[in-house]
Amino acid sequence: MKKSLNILLAIILLTAIVITGCQSKSNDDKVIKIGASPEPHAQLLNLVADDLKNEGYELKIIEFTDYVKPNFALAEKELDANFFQHLPYLQDFSEKNNLELVSLANIHLEPMGFYSNKIKDINELKDGSVIAIPNDTVNGGRALLLLEDKGLIKLKEGVGLDATKEDIAENPKALEFEALEAAQLPRALDDVDAAIINGNYALQAGLSPTKDAILIERADSPYANIIAVRKGEENNPKLQALVKALQSEEIRDFIEKEYGGGVIPSF
Incomplete structure (x- = not known):
């Protein structure tokens, strides 16, 4: 039982x-x-x-x-x-x-944008200016492609989306690049001459990509x-x-x- x-x-x-x-x-x-x-x-x-x-x-x-x-x-x-x-x-x-x-x-x-607290126009960018960019491979390359698209640098032929600082072939203004975590870029604006910031972090920091960015990525971005x-x-x-x-x-x-x-x- x-x-x-x-x-x-x-x-x-x-x-x-x-x-x-x-x-x-x-x-x-x-x-x-x-x-x-x-x-x-x-x-x-x-x-x-x-x-x-x-x-x-x-x-x-x-x-x-x-x-x-x-x-x-x-x-x-x-x-x-x-x-x-x-x-x-x-x-x-x-x-x-x-x-x-x-x-x-x-x-x-x-759209990724180029922001600055020190200049209002790209023509005000001085030789040797320090530009902060994202420190991850893809978004760092994306930032460099934005600068190339706007004529500030020229990258080696064929580097594409994987561009790094070492792939810069021409840098007429001798720009210097400081790689930071993407989320930190808005807070670095007072410490560098300009920063290239992902759209979501720009918005979180109260920046408007269409109003505050000196340069902005094209709408056909991949x-x-x-x-x-x-x-x-x-x-x-x-x-x-x-x-x-x-x-x-x-x-x-x-x-x-x-x-x-x-x-x-x-x-």
Whole structure:
């Protein structure tokens, strides 16, 4: 009798575990955990939270202020997706850290800009001026490409998006470059002659790319910000729902009206 009771209790416990596990998986399928930079990424995500709720999904936004942790958190399955970076950065970071992360969709472009607290026009830039640029490979190269596009330097033939300071072939003003973490660049403006700042960090610092930047990246830049996910999960229904919500006319209109060219839709 006691043996039969123990078997029955074991069956009940096993059934409870299976049911709980199924319920947990079902609940997870209805929650979208996404890592994002505060502005404009988290702001855009907050705008679509209700739309996703109407589709049966709960959106949980985890804010990050750096360009490193969100990709590791995604790879380690602490997140379902992240939203803070462009494709060249994702590809470079994934290759260097052996991560299997891919782009799910383009959302917007944040034009990189050349800012200064010391000059108002590029012609005021003196010989030997110190320019702060991002210290990661991709955004540092992006900053140099902006300077080349505006005629301040010339890079070696064919270096493309991977340009570094060593690839500068011509530097008529003998500009000096100081590489800093991207998030620190706005705070460095008083210490350098100018800084080339990513759009999201400029916005967080109260800078307007279209009003305050002396030089700004062109709208056809290849650096559109993306939704990144783990490879193999591109067709996950909740992630497809997220993309659909972000690539809506409502979001397009908000970006165009709110940022006035400081952020540009890329869908």
